[in-house]
Amino acid sequence: MTQVVRSARAVTIGDELLTGKVRDRNSFELARTLRRLGISLDGIEIVPDRTIEIRRAVERAVERADVVFTSGGVGPTHDDVTMLGVAEALGRPLAPHPGMLELFSTHYGASFSESHQRLSLLPEGATLLVTPGLLWPVIVVGPVWLLPGVPEFYLKKLEAVAAHLRGPSPFFTQSLHINADELTIKDELDRVVLAHPEVMIGSYPRFKHPVYKTRITVDSRDETLLERAFTDLKSALEPYVVEYDESSDSLV
């Protein structure tokens, strides 16, 4: 069953990201997936492997968004404390989850151990969503979706997210490439922004690109409003517009 949600936040967990040992790939993939689904990603917080930090970040996130995605800290070792942080944030105790216990005992049989028992401790009321091709299900507790830190598994689990969640409507985007810097176009741009408060307009400078100096994007959930704003923008900046296809990164 697909649930419709409007907004999301991410809490990405791991000392290795804050010490520069590993580069975060997961947040970018999440941003792209949610965008495609029409869900607004309102913020990302990267926190260390400490229960109190995870708890606070999750508390802040669930207060402000419909769903929260955590990444990392769900393994069996001492530095895997996400489950506890989420449990504390939601005020639900950790308890052995019958579905997880069954899954592990079926899979590991005679080698089922105390560690598997510990991994079956989930915040009370957790739901398991089976992910094709992976032993571990996606764990959902209230508004919180617990995803793993390992990028290859994270990506797999985003498929489960995409199968179960979607936004109220898709996002539409148009972009314009301009061979003038932001200072030159600022007045015209300001006028268009003021005239179209219902769309989001972003301006992104490039300083060494051979073709354009500024990329302007227009975003909206409403295609008609978007087209109206984009038409206005194009005519306002007409002298500077260059044809450039970002997706193929080549001149057209």
Place this chain on the structure above:
Amino acid sequence: MTQVVRSARAVTIGDELLTGKVRDRNSFELARTLRRLGISLDGIEIVPDRTIEIRRAVERAVERADVVFTSGGVGPTHDDVTMLGVAEALGRPLAPHPGMLELFSTHYGASFSESHQRLSLLPEGATLLVTPGLLWPVIVVGPVWLLPGVPEFYLKKLEAVAAHLRGPSPFFTQSLHINADELTIKDELDRVVLAHPEVMIGSYPRFKHPVYKTRITVDSRDETLLERAFTDLKSALEPYVVEYDESSDSLV
């Protein structure tokens, strides 16, 4: 002059990061730079181009760390609201900065415009640090360092950070590669972690690596304590240790 600081937080600003249009590179570079300087990066928050969101994130960050680095939102267009967000967070009004005005009027001469005037509005009491090779200085307001979003400029400005800040002592790291999964080594690892509470131990699984299954890292500001913990760890996991040089990504 070099200032000694212990902890830092990052507030990274930009709708383009949350909509998946652009991948954040700056936070990773900041993490690596601070690590090298011996400054602990305690958290990263990625927020949209909205004054209230920037304000709240900066307020949280300055309350909890010695220095805060913002990235992005310092250009001349409507979506550049970092200066205002930081001013509000610190309770300092925006005011024309004589140093910025002089810099722009010298550089732009007759083409000095209203936009340059607007770009000279900084939170009261801001300090300018000149960055070799860049017109724009690094702007420092109390504990907040305002860095640009464009990665090539961000990287340049990290050089200014490295010239002016350092931690109280360097960090030391050792790592161990293990050809056993986390469940197998968990008991031994837990014993070592409990015996060495003064160092940080991290455990990172790899699922498809040809040589190792788990990487264990030991981190400390104290080299003697680190060596003691690492020696203990190596002997505890001795049957599983494999020689592997992560830096060259090849067998040794």
